[in-house]
Amino acid sequence: MADSTDTKSSNQxxxxxxxxxxxxxxxxxxxxxxxxxxxxxxxxxxxxxxxxMLAHQGIISAEDKDKIVQxxxxxxxxxxxxxxxxxxxxxxxxxNVEARLATLIGPAAGRLHTARSRNDQVALDFRLWVxxxxxxxxxxxxxxxxxxxxxxEEHAETVMPGFTHLQTAQPVTFGHHCMAYVEMFxxxxxxxxxxxxxxxxxxxxxxxxxGTGYPIDRHMTAKALGFREPTRNSIDTVSDRDFxxxxxxxxxxxxxxxSRLAEEIVIWSTPQxxxxxxxxxxxxxxxxxxxxxxxxxxxxxxxxxxxxxGSLIALLTxxxxxxxxxxxxxxxxxxQVFDAAESLELAIAAMTGMxxxxxxxxxxxxxxxxxxxxxxxxxxxxxxxxAGLPFRDAHxxxxxxxxLAESKGCDLAELPLADLQAINAAITDKVYDVLTVxxxxxxxxxxxxxxxxxVRKQIAYWRARN
Numbered sequence: 001m002a003d004s005t006d007t008k009s010s011n012q013x014x015x016x017x018x019x020x021x022x023x024x025x026x027x028x029x030x031x032x033x034x035x036x037x038x039x040x041x042x043x044x045x046x047x048x049x050x051x052x053m054l055a056h057q058g059i060i061s062a063e064d065k066d067k068i069v070q071x072x073x074x075x076x077x078x079x080x081x082x083x084x085x086x087x088x089x090x091x092x093x094x095x096n097v098e099a100r101l102a103t104l105i106g107p108a109a110g111r112l113h114t115a116r117s118r119n120d121q122v123a124l125d126f127r128l129w130v131x132x133x134x135x136x137x138x139x140x141x142x143x144x145x146x147x148x149x150x151x152x153e154e155h156a157e158t159v160m161p162g163f164t165h166l167q168t169a170q171p172v173t174f175g176h177h178c179m180a181y182v183e184m185f186x187x188x189x190x191x192x193x194x195x196x197x198x199x200x201x202x203x204x205x206x207x208x209x210x211g212t213g214y215p216i217d218r219h220m221t222a223k224a225l226g227f228r229e230p231t232r233n234s235i236d237t238v239s240d241r242d243f244x245x246x247x248x249x250x251x252x253x254x255x256x257x258x259s260r261l262a263e264e265i266v267i268w269s270t271p272q273x274x275x276x277x278x279x280x281x282x283x284x285x286x287x288x289x290x291x292x293x294x295x296x297x298x299x300x301x302x303x304x305x306x307x308x309x310g311s312l313i314a315l316l317t318x319x320x321x322x323x324x325x326x327x328x329x330x331x332x333x334x335x336q337v338f339d340a341a342e343s344l345e346l347a348i349a350a351m352t353g354m355x356x357x358x359x360x361x362x363x364x365x366x367x368x369x370x371x372x373x374x375x376x377x378x379x380x381x382x383x384x385x386x387a388g389l390p391f392r393d394a395h396x397x398x399x400x401x402x403x404l405a406e407s408k409g410c411d412l413a414e415l416p417l418a419d420l421q422a423i424n425a426a427i428t429d430k431v432y433d434v435l436t437v438x439x440x441x442x443x444x445x446x447x448x449x450x451x452x453x454x455v456r457k458q459i460a461y462w463r464a465r466n
Contacts (some may be wrong), residue, residue: 016334030328031088032094035335037079042128043093044076046121049224050204051112059115059214064108072097072107093125094118115214116207119238119326125205126334128225130247133341134196140348141189141254145182145466147355152178153459157452159437160275160365161374168372171437178448179458184257186462191250199243202227208233209325239325241315244337248312251344255305257348264297265354269295275368277359282350297350304343311336369437373402373412377435378443387426397424411435 048069051067055065075097078084090096092310095118101107155174202222205212211234231237268275282297293432318329376398383394400423405412413435420427433439445451448458 027088029040030091032092032331032334033086033088033090035338036093036122037086037096037124037128037332039093039122039125040079040097040336041076042125043097043121044072046124046128046204046225047097047112048072049221050116052224052334053217053221054111054114054214056220057217059216060111064376067105067108068101068112071101071109074104075100076129085372092118092122094121095317110213115216116204117209117238120203120206120234123206123238123240124225125243125268126337127203127243128320130337131199131226133337134192134199134247137251137254137341137344137348138189138192138196140345140352141185141192142466144348144352144355145185145189145462147352148178148182148185149459149462149466150211151175151183151355151358151360152455155360155362156455156459158360158362158365159369159441160444161369161371161381162450168368168374170377171369171440172375172444172450173441173452173455174360174362175452175455179462181257181261182462183259185254187259188254190252191253195243195246195250198246200228201231202229203231203237205230206237209235209238214425220279235325239322239327239330241319241330242335244333245312245315245319247337248315248340251340252305252312255308255344255347257300258351259305262302263349265298265358266295266302268297273368274361274364276361278354279357279359282354282357297354301347301350304426307343308340311340317391350449366437370411370413373405374401375412375435375437375440378440379412379431381443382431382434383424383426386430387424389424 002358019168051060051065051068051072054060055062060068075084084096084100086096087099090099098109099111101112152175152298155178158174159171160174160177161168162170199342202218202225204221204225205216205218222228222230231240254274265276265278267273269278278295278297282295315333318332322329380391380394380398383389383397389397401412401415401420404419405415406424408415413432417427417429420431434443441450441452445453445454448454
């Protein structure tokens with residue numbers, strides 16, 4: 001009776017979920033199959049390359065290699081068709097595949113793990129997965145850049161206000177504004193390409209941490225798996241997750257850019273701005289207010305940034321205190337990357353759709369471009385260029401003109417010439433040629449400026465490299 005009570009108390013202490021005690025807790029915390037089964041294709045691909053190399057080097061027989069490859073392809077088909085039963089007791093994708101292989105082909109399956117460890121095996125699977133995800137991200141960013149190039153070309157002459165501090169600054173073109181995002185996402189794509197270059201080394205053959213005594217050919221497996229070369233230090237190889245951290249870092253930067261764009265779409269689509277309109281495909285209504293059209297897709301893109309940033313911080317924190325080489329802590333790397341990759345894919349796809357979907361209210365943009373005395377700098381530049389004033393003096397004169405226009409409730413271009421000449425006698429009626437928003441943007445012909453001619457040059461440059 002006492003023994004029974006003690007057992008019952010012990011199980012209650014562990015909690016209802018772990019009715020069988022410590023073993024159940026260990027299984028729960030140790031198993032990764034719930035998420036690393038996502039690596040099945042990479043795991044099987046790596047095992048086929050490894051087995052092929054082992055046979056080529058005479059480490060296993062050609063007959064065993066053929067059985068292994070045939071069995072692995074069978075397992076791949078089973079998983080892809082949904083007919084594979086994953087077991088938590090087998091912990092991870094590697095052991096689930098190996099156990100099924102043993103059932104299919106018998107003792108030959110045991111030869112597959114010759115000259116490798118789960119340490120270099122998981123490093124390979126994860127690196128292959130991240131590389132493929134980066135290649136997908138590169139293609140998606142290329143599509144997003146193309147969407148912006150199309151809108152920039154369409155609106156190379158569409159005038160809008162440029163902002164600093166979210167206050168009207170100077171007139172720009174919507175095409176120029178679009179090209180700012182081309183530059184942003186172009187840098188993101190460069191980071192993706194650099195990340196692919198950095199991780200393009202094959203880990204397999206490093207074994208647990210010290211390499212192996214078998215006469216393997218790591219260059220052969222690297223080539224078979226599409227890597228540039230094998231890694232050069234077995235200790236670093238099994239303990240490295242820089243490639244995953246770099247993916248999360250570039251994802252965080254890219255999602256920050258997407259969030260800035262989403263914020264502009266949210267602001268621009270308000271009735272107060274009215275610069276753009278999203279179709280029903282990227283908007284929702286209100287359950288209580290029938291007039292509402294909410295930019296929910298943009299808001300959700302903005303929110304995804306928090307998840308991606310959190311994943312980056314999580315993995316940096318996991319890795320920061322780990323001594324060389326492998327530690328089980330590193331099992332916590334994959335969920336962060338998988339979640340961030342899914343979030344980033346969705347955000348890029350949604351934003352590409354929104355950029356192509358936007359209806360631009362050119363009249364509203366032009367009207368706003370002239371607000372807030374946005375051509376004041378053009379007046380100052382005219383005074384420097386035509387009247388010979390030092391810029392600081394011209395700045396002071398322009399400030400007085402703006403104050404006068406404010407007091408009269410009119411734009412600079414609406415001030416009578418006599419009023420302007422009362423501030424500075426050198427001003428002539430030619431000044432009115434530069435006080436329109438169209439003249440302002442047309443004059444900004446410096447390299448990378450907002451003049452339509454310059455915007456078109458940048459569009460041509462990016463089309464050539466996209």
